Amino acid sequence: xxxxxxxxxxxxDGVQTAKLGLSKLEKTMINIYLxxxxxxxxxxxxxxxxxxxxxxxxNLELAEMGVLKPLRxxxxxxxxxxxxxxxxxMVPGTRHLNLSISTSNQMINGKFQGRKKRDDIIREMTAxxxxxxxxxxxxxxxxxxxxxxxxxxxxxxFGLAAKEHGADRLRYCDTLGYDNPFTIYETIRALAENVxxxxxxxxxxxxxxxxxxxxxxxxxxxDGGQDAYINTTVNGIGERSGNADLVAVxxxxxKSKGFTEKYQLGGSxxxxxxxxxxxxxxxxxxxxIPMNQPGVGANAFAHESGIHADGVLKDPENYELYGFxxxxxxxxxxxxxxxxxxxxxxxxxxxxxxxxxxxxVSFASREEANDILELVRYANVESQKPLVEDELLxxxxxxxxxxxxxxxxxxx
Ligand SMILES: [Zn+2]
Numbered sequence: 454x455x456x457x458x459x460x461x462x463x464x465x466d467g468v469q470t471a472k473l474g475l476s477k478l479e480k481t482m483i484n485i486y487l488x489x490x491x492x493x494x495x496x497x498x499x500x501x502x503x504x505x506x507x508x509x510x511x512n513l514e515l516a517e518m519g520v521l522k523p524l525r526x527x528x529x530x531x532x533x534x535x536x537x538x539x540x541x542x543m544v545p546g547t548r549h550l551n552l553s554i555s556t557s558n559q560m561i562n563g564k565f566q567g568r569k570k571r572d573d574i575i576r577e578m579t580a581x582x583x584x585x586x587x588x589x590x591x592x593x594x595x596x597x598x599x600x601x602x603x604x605x606x607x608x609x610x611f612g613l614a615a616k617e618h619g620a621d622r623l624r625y626c627d628t629l630g631y632d633n634p635f636t637i638y639e640t641i642r643a644l645a646e647n648v649x650x651x652x653x654x655x656x657x658x659x660x661x662x663x664x665x666x667x668x669x670x671x672x673x674x675x676d677g678g679q680d681a682y683i684n685t686t687v688n689g690i691g692e693r694s695g696n697a698d699l700v701a702v703x704x705x706x707x708k709s710k711g712f713t714e715k716y717q718l719g720g721s722x723x724x725x726x727x728x729x730x731x732x733x734x735x736x737x738x739x740x741x742i743p744m745n746q747p748g749v750g751a752n753a754f755a756h757e758s759g760i761h762a763d764g765v766l767k768d769p770e771n772y773e774l775y776g777f778x779x780x781x782x783x784x785x786x787x788x789x790x791x792x793x794x795x796x797x798x799x800x801x802x803x804x805x806x807x808x809x810x811x812x813x814v815s816f817a818s819r820e821e822a823n824d825i826l827e828l829v830r831y832a833n834v835e836s837q838k839p840l841v842e843d844e845l846l847x848x849x850x851x852x853x854x855x856x857x858x859x860x861x862x863x864x865x
Contacts (some may be wrong), residue, residue: 461495473738479737508798510546510857514850525549548591557597600628609647627666658693700746725778798834809825
């Protein structure tokens with residue numbers, strides 16, 4: 454039976470969002486949390502962007518060390534053979550790629566202004582797939598940008614050409630969030646049946662339907678006999694109104710009426726990591742979690758009115774579909790309300806030792822402590838806010854990785 458896999462794009466769609474971004478260390482932490490949560494793949498960045506190279510390479514190194522395992526790390530680039538070559542030159546360890554090109558008439562005419570026709574799109578995409586294959590890509594997804602405004606016949610032709618050249622998945626991009634659950638189900642089912650390849654659902658929230666569309670699309674892929682790969686982002690952060698929220702997608706697949714009878718997540722997804730990753734992403738992006746956010750919002754398990762409070766006290770299932778413990782919530786949190794010692798780019802050894810002592814990290818020598826402090830300062834230069842415990846622990850545990858990660862010198 455085909456399954457639903459999670460392919461998170463926080464480190465690609467999330468970070469390309471207007472007014473938002475993550476430091477390279479924060480991107481790394483997102484990968485670590487995704488790995489712990491059992492997400493299948495992280496679209497971890499842009500191999501053709503110079504400032505990403507060291508981050509991408511160090512994360513591939515972490516995968517080799519077993520720190521980022523079994524998570525699969527995939528890069529995103531344009532479906533252009535030249536970009537594929539650049540990607541492999543700049544990030545030689547690249548193994549997984551998604552290659553993107555516009556497929557709708559709107560975009561072909563509106564962006565390329567008559568310089569490209571549909572045949573050119575297919576020719577460029579297949580040349581890029583060939584290049585990726587010959588350079589050693591283990592898995593290739595081919596992205597049809599603006600697929601929801603592309604005629605089905607052309608999408609099928611595009612998908613078949615990709616498959617013939619050795620692509621592994623077709624990404625159906627509802628780039629503008631134009632679909633609804635009924636249309637995306639029909640289209641993705643038809644694609645699965647006619648192309649015979651796993652389909653990715655890449656949904657946006659411009660009409661408020663990103664999560665609903667994602668699971669309707671996944672149902673379409675599975676009913677068409679193919680695996681589904683839902684693209685998510687942590688807290689739904691992504692271009693404009695955002696992408697399908699990771700936690701909400703897991704909840705929708707696993708808790709909605711009758712869905713799991715036939716449509717199940719592949720691998721083992723650990724929902725109890727939801728609270729931690731959502732909180733970290735909120736802090737790192739500087740975007741508060743809305744109080745009514747599914748599962749992780751402040752009000753997701755709050756009850757006030759008489760009938761609700763009475764009902765939930767008698768039996769939580771009266772007013773809750775799932776328990777807060779399932780999402781890793783419920784532990785008391787320590788919030789400093791008095792004196793605070795923080796990390797920063799101008800921190801000194803005394804304050805730093807105090808902070809590390811509180812999280813029970815000790816150093817073999819003063820020299821070692823100074824080395825780690827220097828890395829913490831560099832991390833703060835990039836993030837411009839105090840590092841969280843997990844970041845400090847990461848730097849203390851993998852100082853050599855951190856040293857490369859925090860280096861932003863252009864490679865060429
Ligand atoms: Zn997108």
